[in-house]
Amino acid sequence: MTRAITEQKTKTTIRLGRPKATQGYSAMSPAQLIAECKAFYEEEGITALTFQKLKARKLYFPLYRKNVSLSDVIAELGLEREYREHRERTPIRRGGRQTLRWTWPRLLEVTKKIAEHHGSLPSAAWLQSNGHGSVVAAVYSLGYTYADLREALKDFSNSNFVESRNGMRWLSHAEASLSNFLYVRGIEHRKGGRYPADYAVQTGRRYGLYDLMFRASDERWMDVEVWGDKPRGREQVYATKRVAKELYNRSNPDFIGIGHKTVTRKSV
Numbered sequence: 001m002t003r004a005i006t007e008q009k010t011k012t013t014i015r016l017g018r019p020k021a022t023q024g025y026s027a028m029s030p031a032q033l034i035a036e037c038k039a040f041y042e043e044e045g046i047t048a049l050t051f052q053k054l055k056a057r058k059l060y061f062p063l064y065r066k067n068v069s070l071s072d073v074i075a076e077l078g079l080e081r082e083y084r085e086h087r088e089r090t091p092i093r094r095g096g097r098q099t100l101r102w103t104w105p106r107l108l109e110v111t112k113k114i115a116e117h118h119g120s121l122p123s124a125a126w127l128q129s130n131g132h133g134s135v136v137a138a139v140y141s142l143g144y145t146y147a148d149l150r151e152a153l154k155d156f157s158n159s160n161f162v163e164s165r166n167g168m169r170w171l172s173h174a175e176a177s178l179s180n181f182l183y184v185r186g187i188e189h190r191k192g193g194r195y196p197a198d199y200a201v202q203t204g205r206r207y208g209l210y211d212l213m214f215r216a217s218d219e220r221w222m223d224v225e226v227w228g229d230k231p232r233g234r235e236q237v238y239a240t241k242r243v244a245k246e247l248y249n250r251s252n253p254d255f256i257g258i259g260h261k262t263v264t265r266k267s268v
Helices: 002-010 030-044 051-056 060-065 070-076 080-089 104-118 124-129 133-141 146-153 173-183 198-203 235-249 260-265
Strands: 092-094 097-099 189-191 212-215 221-227 255-259
Touching (some): 030 070, 104 133, 124 133, 173 189, 173 221, 221 235
Antiparallel strands (some): 189 212, 212 221
16 A cells, blocks of 8 residues: 555656746747746746746757757737837847937938938949948848839939830840830830849849839739849849849749840831
8 A cells, every 4th residue: 555655656747738847948848938038028028038038047059959949939929010110119239329220211211311412312333332232232231122212202313214115214235225115015014133042042142123124915014134244343243143134034934134236226
């Protein structure tokens, strides 16, 4: 009888909730870890869901070992918008001083002041050479182009853009000519979009942009690149970029690459 009682006491007890304190977070399931994060959020608000706070609570690495990222936690709790707004309000250290993260509204506010000071928005190259390189970098890191920035500010006074007949602005005469060709034939078209994310993985470049898109007769949107002709001083750089884009698009049935001389000969 005594032996039976002893054996019963030594049996492992099955726990369905939080593990014993001695076991800690490492014994928790992903769902339990996320529940812990939710409890911390309810105690402290969105600031609880940062690397520093989760590390201090010894919760970050158990999450990591369970393949649960901070982004996963925030998405699971439905806090993406609140977290994004928190990040935008929180200063970061850059270049030895505190500054706010770039957002599109903040970028427009800063570049508007620059444009007012200089009479118009300077070129991207001028900004990069005069202490505003982070502004140009922010434009592209936020998923926009310098053309989008000029469009938002309605400032094309000193730009090199070429306007086509429908009022759209292009980076070259060849692109504007192609736009004119499509416009007079009633073919819907617009500026090219960004390359898919795997383009960066395959080529090692941060991003890529198509020159133009047009709607084909079968309703497909066709991606177009208008290839330049050995830009002076940038021949090797341009050739490398073109090869990378051609290799990426070789299996893309919706891609068309056109030489700029072909376009200008057929311009309207």
